[in-house]
Amino acid sequence: MSVKLQxxxxxxxxxxxxxxQLYLYEMSxxxxxxxxxxxxxxxDPDIVEAYFNKSQHHPYFIISNGKLAGFALVRNYPDTTDxxxxxxxxxxxSFMRQGVGRAAFDLCLKAHTGRWQVRVLPDNVAAQKFWKRTVSELTDDTYTMDSLDYQGKEMIFLSFAS
Structure with missing residues (x-):
């Protein structure tokens, strides 16, 4: 399996x-x-628009074996440049449970080294399982997990360094 970021x-x-739209459908x-x-x-269309007009926003397609498999939208957290x-x-x-997500996230970590966080909605149990497993594997289990407010919503934050 070949995975790359584009x-x-x-x-x-x-x-x-x-x-x-497919992402929102899955979350729904x-x-x-x-x-x-x-x-x-x-x-809010500004969510996507920011990735084309803010310098510290990095949008990627995930490509697996030459096929479009998803996206990764990396940014500097607002008001925290590091x-x-x-x-x-x-x-x-169709690409889930094949290691595509893990490989793509690993590529994100290699492309953008430093302090990281991943946020997950508490009701999105499938995403929580993916992120806990993936972050644990890629950081040798050296991360913290907290429940914090993000724009008026409770979210689970996984924090670590790459």
Missing amino acids: SITLGDKPILENLF KSVGFDISEAGTFDY LLDMGQFFVLG
């Missing part, structure tokens, strides 16, 4: 926006997002 260009933004299974009357999930944050991370269902 930088997302402004011309690729519509592809990311399409994948973002555990956190109950509602679909709009237009048949899409509403979200803390890297996995803004959003998504692997298509």
Whole structure:
């Protein structure tokens, strides 16, 4: 299995926006997002837009064996320039449980070394399992986990260094 990260260009933004709908669909299974009357999930477009107009935002497609498998949106955490944050991370269902997500995250850690955090909604149990296992493996179990507020929502934060 071959996994690589491919930088997302402004011309690729519509592809990311399409994948973002699939990401929200997957999350809706555990956190109950509602679909709009237009048949899409509403979200703040600035979430995606920031990755094309803020210097410390790094959008990547995840490519597995030459096929688009998802995305990883890495950024510096707001107001904390020395803390890297996995803004959003998504692997298509057909690539799950094959090591694609772990390999892609490992590539993110190698591309952006330093202090890191990953945030997960408490109701997203599948994502919690993935992140705990993946972070534990990639950091030799040297991470901390806290429940903190993020923009008015409780989230689970996994913090570590790469």
